[in-house]
Amino acid sequence: MPKNPHLPKNGAKPDQAQSRDLNSNLGPEPDLSVKLGPLKLKNPVLAASGTFGYGLELAAFCPPQDLGAVITKGLSLKPWSGNPSPRIVEAGFGLINAIGLENVGLEAFLEKYLGPLKKTGAVVGANVLGQSQSDYVALTERLSQSQVDFIELNVSCPNLQHPGGLSFGSDALSLAQITKNSVKAANDKPIVVKLPPLVTDIVSLAKIAQDNGASAVSLINSLPALSINLESRQANLANGPGGLSGPPIKPLALRQVALCAQALAIPVIGLGGIMDHLDALEFIVAGAEAVQIGTGLLVDPTLPVQMVSDLAKYLAQNNLKNLGEIRGTLKF
Numbered sequence: 115m116p117k118n119p120h121l122p123k124n125g126a127k128p129d130q131a132q133s134r135d136l137n138s139n140l141g142p143e144p145d146l147s148v149k150l151g152p153l154k155l156k157n158p159v160l161a162a163s164g165t166f167g168y169g170l171e172l173a174a175f176c177p178p179q180d181l182g183a184v185i186t187k188g189l190s191l192k193p194w195s196g197n198p199s200p201r202i203v204e205a206g207f208g209l210i211n212a213i214g215l216e217n218v219g220l221e222a223f224l225e226k227y228l229g230p231l232k233k234t235g236a237v238v239g240a241n242v243l244g245q246s247q248s249d250y251v252a253l254t255e256r257l258s259q260s261q262v263d264f265i266e267l268n269v270s271c272p273n274l275q276h277p278g279g280l281s282f283g284s285d286a287l288s289l290a291q292i293t294k295n296s297v298k299a300a301n302d303k304p305i306v307v308k309l310p311p312l313v314t315d316i317v318s319l320a321k322i323a324q325d326n327g328a329s330a331v332s333l334i335n336s337l338p339a340l341s342i343n344l345e346s347r348q349a350n351l352a353n354g355p356g357g358l359s360g361p362p363i364k365p366l367a368l369r370q371v372a373l374c375a376q377a378l379a380i381p382v383i384g385l386g387g388i389m390d391h392l393d394a395l396e397f398i399v400a401g402a403e404a405v406q407i408g409t410g411l412l413v414d415p416t417l418p419v420q421m422v423s424d425l426a427k428y429l430a431q432n433n434l435k436n437l438g439e440i441r442g443t444l445k446f
């Protein structure tokens with residue numbers, strides 16, 4: 115990926131250099147904790163699905179237990195091989211991926227990965243994806259008997275050739291049914307619905323998730339995109355189209371998060387192009403309860419832990435006791 119001016123070595127954005135003097139005059143440790151339905155997380159920084167593996171691969175750089183939660187790679191009932199390579203390409207200051215939701219499948223996750231991850235003390239969200247409504251229910255039912263702390267329904271993947279994916283999340287009736295039936299199957303485990311980014315009315319969809327029992331919504335997923343090799347006149351990804359992520363999608367993500375946060379009673383988790391704690395604070399001012407880091411983890415796997423510490427310092431330096439003092443303060 116070309117070097118992102120958003121992520122300079124010392125972390126300073128040109129116009130916000132003063133707020134980067136993070137090490138002076140710190141007061142008592144501020145409270146970074148957030149609530150996701152019944153869950154209390156120690157901080158608002160979550161690893162996004164698809165960029166943190168099954169939670170332990172990057173542990174040497176980013177201990178999963180130091181984050182608010184980790185969300186594991188999207189799981190299907192059976193293992194999926196995903197799309198052929200190349201599956202990731204740089205695109206301006208972002209990237210386009212068409213991994214195609216390659217994953218080990220539900221049972222391998224439960225047998226091999228979940229136990230060691232939970233042993234670290236991490237809060238774990240399992241991201242799931244199905245080809246039919248009944249897949250979501252079966253996945254949720256099985257996960258409800260496991261040690262996962264919550265389940266995130268991915269109804270919004272832009273690079274999937276399988277039926278479902280994007281269409282479930284954009285279709286009001288399907289979204290209502292998937293949410294309702296998954297909430298029922300999950301017993302008491304909280305359900306987070308990951309909404310599609312590009313729809314005419316994001317607030318209506320978010321309300322459907324809320325009205326059907328979701329504990330929170332997360333947004334946004336990557337955006338439908340295409341990268342072309344002019345010489346060969348072929349797409350740069352074997353799949354053709356893919357999903358755009360990283361800094362270019364942040365303005366859209368902020369807009370969708372702000373609209374949903376104003377309209378919903380349940381928490382909104384914001385993501386899309388968050389590359390440092392100031393980006394995260396913009397989402398919180400827009401009303402997000404918590405944030406997820408995706409592409410940022412691929413650029414620098416230590417980023418989320420750095421962000422936790424930078425957020426604490428920001429609050430202390432600005433005499434803020436907790437994030438609630440700035441959450442949703444956007445004048446809009």
Ligand SMILES: Cc1cc2nc3c(=O)[nH]c(=O)nc-3n(C[C@H](O)[C@H](O)[C@H](O)COP(=O)(O)O)c2cc1C
Nearest residue numbers: 162163164188268334335336359360386387408409
């Ligand atoms: C390589 C890669 C794999 C991803 N896999 C998943 C996935 O399995 N499930 C899912 O819900 N989102 C997946 N996503 C989307 C991210 O979780 C996130 O919604 C999106 O990238 C926007 O956030 P970002 O700009 O911080 O990356 C993936 C993204 C990338 C870059």
